[in-house]
Amino acid sequence: MQNFWTSSGYSQLQRTARGWLAPTDDYLRLFLSRPELALLPESCAAEHALHEALLASPSRPVAQTQLQALQDGDARESYSLFLRFRDGLLDAGTLEAYYLNLFRSGSITIPPLFIDLIAQAILRNVLDDAADAYEVRAGEMLFRRQRISTQDGQVLAGDRDVIDMLNETSGLGDFGRFLAEAKAPLRSIDMQVLTDENAHDYWQASNRHSFLLDLTHEVSKDLSHGLVFTMTRARSGLKALARVLEKWVQHLLGVAVSIKPLQKVDDAAWRWHVGLDVEATVLLNDLYEGKPVEPERMQRLLSLFRLDFANPQEMRADVAGKPVYLGLMMNAEGVLRLKPQNLLLNLPLAGSIQ
Incomplete structure (x- = not known):
């Protein structure tokens, strides 16, 4: 068993008898320490007082007059969003219940960042006993956008924010940005593809999201004379992603x-x-309805999956025993934004399961 994603707040959460995660004051304090809510030199006295009161007791009620006393409009909005999130989370009792309730309600009233942070903590719980670095790296795809690179039949997924930061600053932060603006030479970007040889390095680097995941599932080799040998890769990132999605459901x-x-x-x-x-949803709908699909769109399809229920009785009666097909697709900019809630909302479940 390995420790990973230490910034997820998992250690500040309490596991219930059901195996779900109950929020604590320490977990809520992590949100108060984020840049969106952190105090600034120009923060007014009312914001200082509110921030300090919430740090001391993150679950305390906050009157509307306390929010209105904040001089900065952005600060008022940030605290309002946090309190809405906090109250919903405390009412739900667990992160999992809150996540499900949020999407089943059809009304998303909190920022995507909060949703991704909740998903990361839940996945940290789901994968707590994972010993496979490929599986945990694939889990990152459920809460962090991926930039996809395809070349010579190989498909690599890398963390979009990390890649974009490296492209802009070469990993040197503000100093790197200064050098880039000055057109000074920067060191080359080096992100490793996760392999069996470096998998042991993933665990300590998991917070940095700096490993590329190879999503190539099949490798074809021309044997001449018109013969082509196709081999399924044992260490495909798609297989690791499939295992994560199974555990998620x-x-x-x-x-x-x-x-x-x-x-x-x-x-x-x-x-x-x-x-x-989003992209795969539209594409699968078009294919299902027999609509023409441009070759460029088809080329952005990263993979299809077949999902089968272990117990067909848990499916809707009209599709019981039938496979469910899944699609994974990057957008025109080469970015994949996986939405794990789609599996929770759109599987053909029997009414008793829902």
Whole structure:
């Protein structure tokens, strides 16, 4: 068992008898220490008083007059969003219940950042006993955007924010930005692809999100004479992602499923599909309805998956026993924004499960 994602706040949460995570004051204090709520030199006295009061007792009620006393409009909005998030989380009792309730309500009233932080903490719980660095690295895809690179049949996923920061500053922060603006030479960018040889280094570096994940699932080799040998890679990042998604569904819905990467859907009785991101949702809908799809869009499809329920009785009666097809796709800018809530909301569950 390895420790990872120490910045997720997992150690500040309490695990319930159900295995879900109950919020604590220490967990809420992590949000108060974030840049969005941290005090600034120009913060007014009322903001200092509110911030200090919440640090001392993060669950304390806050009157509307206390918010209105803040001189800075951005600060008022930031604290209002935090308090809305905090109150919803405390009312739900666990991070998992809050996450499910939020998306089932159809009204998202908190910033995407808070949603990603909640998802990370839940995934840290889901993967707590994981010993496979590939699986944990794949888990990052559920709460951090990925920039996708495709070349010579290889598909690599890297953390978008880290890659963009390195491209801008070469990893040297404000000093690197200064050198870039001055057109001074910067050191080369070096992000490692996760392999069996360097997997042991992932655990201590997990907070930096600096490893690339190879999503190449199959490798083809031309044997000449028109023969092509296709081999499925044992260490495919897509297989690791599939295992994470299986655990995600089991943890939050209590439903056992198996998920396997596919190269294509060859099913005349295709009945149900779920896009794992906005782009894949639209593409699968178009394919299902027989609409023409531009080659450029198809090339952005990273993978298909087949999901099967272990117990077909947990599915809607009209599709019981049928596979569910999943899609994963980058956008036109080469960015993948996976939406793990799609699996929770759009699987064909029997009414008793929902």
